Amino acid sequence: MAEQTIIRKASHPRVAPNLGDYERECARFDWARAREQLSGLPGGKGLNIAYEAVDRHVAHGRGGHVALRCIGRDDRVRSVTFAELARRTNRFASVLRRLGVGAEERVFTLLGRCPELYTTVLGTLKNTGVVCPLFSAFGPGPVEQRLRLGDARVLVTTEALYRRKVAASRDRLPCLEHVLIVGRRDADLPGTLGYEEAMEAAPDEFTIAPTGPEQMALLHFTSGTTGTPKGAVHVHEAVVAHHATAGYALDLHPDDVYWCTADPGWVTGTSYGIIAPLTHGITVIVDEGDFDARRWYRILADEHVTVWYTAPTAVRMLMRATPREGPYDLPRSYDLSALRFIASVGEPLNPEAVLWGEEVLGLPIHDNWWQTETGSIMIANFAACDIRPGSMGRPLPGVEAAVLERGENGRAAVTDGRVTVIERPDTEGELALRPGWPSMFRGYLHDKVRYDACFAGRWYLTGDLVRRDADGWFWFVGRADDVIKSAGHLIGPFEVESALMEHPAVAEAGVIGKPDEVAGAIVKAFVSLKPGHEPSDALGRELLAFARRRLGPAVAPREIAFDQNLPRTRSGKVMRRLLRARELGLPEGDISALETVESAESGGVP
Amino acid sequence: MTREEALGIVKEAITSIVPDADFDSLAPDERFRDTLELDSLDFLGFVETLSDRTGCRIDEDDYPSLTTLADVADFLTDRCWRTRD
The missing domain is CATH 3.40.50.12780 (ANL, N-terminal domain)
Structure with missing residues (x-):
């Protein structure tokens, strides 16, 4: 090296x-x-994240210490002490209890970084519910999908975000029983409650129910190469x-x-x-x-x-x-x-x-x-x-990490359930971790198949390609799959392709990450059009706007190219790897190799 | 550059990111970045487009002047005028 x-x-x-x-x-x-290093719930009643984050500091005499310094968009600064945070989260936990929302039920947030977001997250955990924070720059599509996949029972949001991203799909979300609106709320906003009013009516005291360390606490959606977003489940x-x-x-x-x-x-x-x-x-x-x-x-x-x-x-x-x-x-x-x-x-x-x-x-x-x-x-x-x-x-x-030998599809090679650990330094392979640390995810919600597919030979397969140098330092090489890393966020190409294909002019779409100096990669879409539609600047703009309306700026493509001959595997799947190779101007030799790789992959995944 | 021309350039720069931006529903004093959901990368692209189209240098320090459509138009009219001077 x-x-x-x-x-x-x-x-x-x-x-x-x-x-x-x-x-x-x-x-x-x-x-x-x-x-x-943690306290555990008083009386040996288990382990609860919110107690460790808030109440125990109050119990240890640090209630007056500032927990949050919230800087508003308008530069106004508000401080929240641990004692105050304990009080607010108690109130929010009580609000949930009064609404009849119980253990392991999902409370979603769709909020900017306001103090109420922190109260909601920690208050939900106190109520032994499960919290799932959504990024407020998601469009209505990703929001609806995640609310549905996560069985959202409660959503805490603002009026503007609700009107823009949730109201239209509310009818299709029968599980979503309560929507709490932070800040100004139009009196005639049907199906919603005022967050502040509910908080004011709630008591300052709340006793956290016994919480098992294996009880579900956090749900975070992440993106895979194919299929819907996956809800990674974490426990207390x-x-x-x-x-x-x-x-x-x-x-x-x-x-x-x-x-x-x-x-x-x-x-x-x-x-x-x-x-x-x-x-x-x-x-x-x-x-x-x-x-x-x-x-x-x-x-x-x-x-x-x-x-x-x-x-x-x-x-x-x-x-x-x-x-x-x-x-x-x-x-x-x-x-x-x-x-x-x-x-x-x-x-x-x-x-x-x-x-x-x-x-x-x-x-x-x-x-x-x-x-x-x-x-x-x-x-x-x-x-x-x-x-x-x-x-x-x-x-x-x-944490035990290893580099695993790769197979034809680019992922760790698994033969009869076994994998091969690469000992030779500076050799590329898939990064794998030995399960057993406490924050290891316990599953993808309602998706055991994809969870099981993350493991082989007692290793968790990360999907990232790395090499390890002779002294044990790890070096990132790339993703082993088609997931796009843009501005630090994982974006599933499938989610973007599906949104584009809802447009009447689009026959097919292939979405890749295009290298970008600032964001690492930006989302670029290649689309083929249905008969009767011609590529034009106007249509390009229309598709960008269409995708952005549905997906929001965090997920939507930033570039669209027309291509009537999208490369495909024999089974008809759009070959993102080949699109990527073309975009990067990789030599022909690499492309043919990619074709083989992709064909092998599609053989296993119809 | 007239203020009208400046406003045209601003709208064009926004449209290149949010092609269906509805300028009619934007109040003159509204923060367009929030309403149209321009994230940090979008905003960076927006500033670059403005810079390219007008030939004016726009620095970090100028960003607070780029909050509403009217602000940006005023800023460009003023800055490009002075640059030419």
């Missing part, structure tokens, strides 16, 4: 990292001991991993001010934007606003943020505003001296971005890796350890 820059760490940092010696920590770690015991991994990989200390820029509609924004930092009893910054370089620097400075967890797309947008060559006026006009540790997740962080952090912000950026299914950080660059820019780092204590 080529020589590379390694970022060395100071031997005596200003704050001693939680994980000082990687090998020693790995050797002595076990999950049972990690569990002891996941909090053990949220807590332990945040200590190691985000280096959280009791007096930290922490900002995770991810929206809770994505797993990062829930696991590390709500649960993990609150279990550490620290102050969490919640910014309702969208990305804006100046706003972000101002928040880092004004709030004295010490630990910052963000995403490569955001870092690359900051890099555009302040290139490595300078001038550094923008960041340097803010006092970022409180900042101690920066981490990033969502897609691989390019080496350039790691070095940019070091040069422009004075701190390197620590990439880490995990998935919706893993529930918590699995592989990371640690505060005390050297960084190899471009590498996702090494497995966390308690």
Whole structure:
């Protein structure tokens, strides 16, 4: 392997990292001991995420500490202490109980990053319900589908979002019994209740029912290559991993001010934007606003943020505003001296971005890796350890990772239920993890077949291709399937293709990720038209608008190309790999190989 | 550039992202980014298009001036005027 820059760490940092010696920590770690860092429900009544995140700090005399610092779009800042958060979440849990919503029933949110979102998530967990936060930039299509697949019984949203994205499909969602509207609510909005009124009528006290660690707590939808989105199920015991991994990989200390820029509609924004930092009893910054370089620097400075967890797309947008060559006026006009540790997740962080952090912000950026299914950080660059820019780092204590030999379809080769672990360094294969950590997903809701397909030879198969160097650092290579990673979010091509094919002019669609400097990839669709329709700029625009209306900006394609001869397998499936190869201008040889690969795959999956 | 021309360019730049944007239902003081659901990437593309079409440099510091349609039109009229000076 080529020589590379390694970022060395100071031997005596200003704050001693939680994980000082990687090998020693790995050797002595076990999950049972990690569990002891948490309190458990009083009286030995089990383990509940919300109790660990909120109530136990009040019980330990830290009720006056600020839990949330909520910055509104209008820059208004509101602080919520742990005691106040305990009170609000008690009230929300009572609201659910009064509505007759019980254990393991699904409460969805479709909200911006407002304080009520945090109350709803934690209050639902107190009521031993299951919470499923949806990203508010989803269009009506993805929202309806997820509400249906997740058996939503309650939805908490705003009037504007409800009217725009839910009202039209409400009739088709008979399970959705209660819709609570945060903020202004038109008196004649049928089928809805006022969130504030319900909260005001609820008592301050609530006793959490006994909660088994294996009780379902969180539902996060993720996308696969084919079929509908998959609802990954996590249980209350996941909090053990949220807590332990945040200590190691985000280096959280009791007096930290922490900002995770991810929206809770994505797993990062829930696991590390709500649960993990609150279990550490620290102050969490919640910014309702969208990305804006100046706003972000101002928040880092004004709030004295010490630990910052963000995403490569955001870092690359900051890099555009302040290139490595300078001038550094923008960041340097803010006092970022409180900042101690920066981490990033969502897609691989390019080496350039790691070095940019070091040069422009004075701190390197620590990439880490995990998935919706893993529930918590699995592989990371640690505060005390050297960084190899471009590498996702090494497995966390308690996590066993391996690289598996691949078969013809690009995924791990399975022969008679067995897989082959690659020991030779720098060899590409599929990343696999040994199940057993507490935040491992317990299933895809109502979809045992696809859950079972994630495992082989006692390994969980991640779908990501990696290599491991001779010293144990993992390097991301690409996806082993057709799932698109755009701005840190997984997008299933099937969901986008299906939406496009609802348009009367579209015969067929193939959707791929087109490499993009900022987002990593953007969604690009190739469509063939039905007879009687001709490609035109106007139709292209119409299709973009059509898809965007249905899917919302987070999922919709940003580019559409017409192609009457979409490449297909013999079984008639559109070959996304070939579309991707064409888009990237890969040589003919590679394309023929891809054809073989795709044909083999379609043989197994009709 | 007249203000009218500027407004035309703004609408065109938005239409390239949200082709069916309904400008008639947008109040002059409405934050179009929220109403039309332009995410960060969309907004970046929007600013780039404005820059390309007008030849004006638009910096991070200018973003707060790009909140409503009227703001953006005013900004472009003013900035492009000064650039030409």
